[in-house]
Amino acid sequence: NAGVTQTPKFQVLKTGQSMTLQCAQDMNHEYMSWYRQDPGMGLRLIHYSVGAGITDQGEVPNGYNVSRSTTEDFPLRLLSAAPSQTSVYFCASSRLSEQFFGPGTRLTVL
Amino acid sequence: SQELEQSPQSLIVQEGKNLTINCTSSKTLYGLYWYKQKYGEGLIFLMMLQKGGEEKSHEKITAKLDEKKQQSSLHITASQPSHAGIYLCGADERTGNQFYFGTGTSLTVIP
Numbered sequence: 001n002a003g004v005t006q007t008p009k010f011q012v013l014k015t016g017q018s019m020t021l022q023c024a025q026d027m028n029h030e031y032m033s034w035y036r037q038d039p040g041m042g043l044r045l046i047h048y049s050v051g052a053g054i055t056d057q058g059e060v061p062n063g064y065n066v067s068r069s070t071t072e073d074f075p076l077r078l079l080s081a082a083p084s085q086t087s088v089y090f091c092a093s094s095r096l097s098e099q100f101f102g103p104g105t106r107l108t109v110l
Numbered sequence: 111s112q113e114l115e116q117s118p119q120s121l122i123v124q125e126g127k128n129l130t131i132n133c134t135s136s137k138t139l140y141g142l143y144w145y146k147q148k149y150g151e152g153l154i155f156l157m158m159l160q161k162g163g164e165e166k167s168h169e170k171i172t173a174k175l176d177e178k179k180q181q182s183s184l185h186i187t188a189s190q191p192s193h194a195g196i197y198l199c200g201a202d203e204r205t206g207n208q209f210y211f212g213t214g215t216s217l218t219v220i221p
Contacts, residue, residue, distance in 0.1 A: 004152075033209065035211075040213060041213060042114075042198060042211040042212055042213040042214050043198065043200075043211040044211070045208060045209055045210070048208065048209075058208060059208070059210070090152060090153070092153075097141060097143075097158050098143075098155045098158065099143075099153075099200075101153040101154075102152055103151060103152045104150075104151070104152055
């Protein structure tokens with residue numbers, strides 16, 4: 001099993017550009033989530049999904065969209081990137097309690 | 111929302127020393143998780159505690175959840191350079207849908 005995979009690993013955007021961060025898992029987990037990690041603030045939940053077709057907002061959802069058309073994939077979309085979205089983004093999946101994390105995407109918005 | 115405060119924020123210890131990291135919650139914990147993050151990498155699950163008074167160990171790492179279920183501690187015995195990284199506590203809400211993390215404790219172990 002590959003576990004949780006994220007692409008790209010690094011990305012630089014200009015303010016106003018859009019992009020999609022990809023996340024996929026091959027463990028058949030129903031629950032998937034996106035976090036951002038910023039210095040001194042720990043990880044904060046952006047959006048989560050409890051199954052295909054079901055998504056909900058987390059702690060810091062503004063500026064991000066998600067969809068869950070399949071169990072495996074949970075992409076995170078930035079519609080109009082802002083410098084405040086410079087961060088490291090982690091995707092995670094879980095079935096019961098233990099969350100499995102991807103390696104992260106380091107995003108810089110200039 | 112749940113708030114988790116970790117202390118200390120950073121820790122530098124000599125190899126072989128014991129250390130403790132604390133995680134305090136603003137609300138009753140229904141599930142408390144400990145993760146380790148190596149610098150520049152994703153998070154690795156260490157252990158989960160659910161019952162008040164529960165204690166779990168994995169190799170030289172022991173985690174406890176207090177009886178009132180609002181505080182947890184992570185204790186490392188005889189620290190090694192391989193223990194270096196960022197330790198994060200996490201908790202889920204009663205519904206289990208939203209998950210919160212503490213701000214993290216950065217551990218450096220000097221050989």
